[in-house]
């Protein structure tokens with residue numbers, strides 16, 4: 113696929129569709145593929161991981177036309193993104209809110225920085241799948257029927273792929289990040305677990321602790337390839 117010159121990469125030149133609305137009423141946007149969706153890539157289900165939105169947006173803006181096979185969600189949690197919070201506007205960690213067999217009602221603990229203790233409290237939601245953003249993402253996936261999903265996160269610096277798939281190995285090789293079978297701590301109600309229970313392969317692409325400039329140099333080329341190349345799994 114032909115790519116736009118850098119001078120023209122300031123805007124996304126085609127329209128998104130709203131696949132729902134956030135709790136605050138912000139449209140949940142998807143940039144659809146021209147052909148059948150084989151891959152969905154989403155960013156910022158954790159609102160404090162805005163570097164994933166910026167990198168994925170930059171990758172999308174390289175394209176002259178929508179991806180033939182890949183749908184893109186730049187912000188799965190727009191309320192958290194505009195407020196700078198990990199959770200949504202109701203204080204729910206959306207990546208602990210999916211209706212999985214291991215969903216728990218216990219508070220979700222996370223670290224304010226990578227070296228801090230896990231002591232900041234969020235909610236997993238009142239019930240599994242309680243949040244509008246969670247429900248909308250599930251309905252979008254049911255509609256698109258992608259063969260795989262890549263979920264962008266930060267800052268654990270790894271490619272989490274319990275299936276050890278060709279797609280996961282390719283992202284690990286291209287990004288230089290280690291391929292791991294899990295992130296090393298329990299994540300009840302996580303999107304990846306929901307995917308596994310739906311037999312939907314999910315690769316979690318965790319950027320490291322890097323500046324936006326480094327993310328643009330290191331990860332945007334990988335994401336551009338992901339959007340434009342024929343996919344493998």
Ligand SMILES: [Zn+2]
Nearest residue numbers: 158161265266
């Ligand atoms: Zn995250």
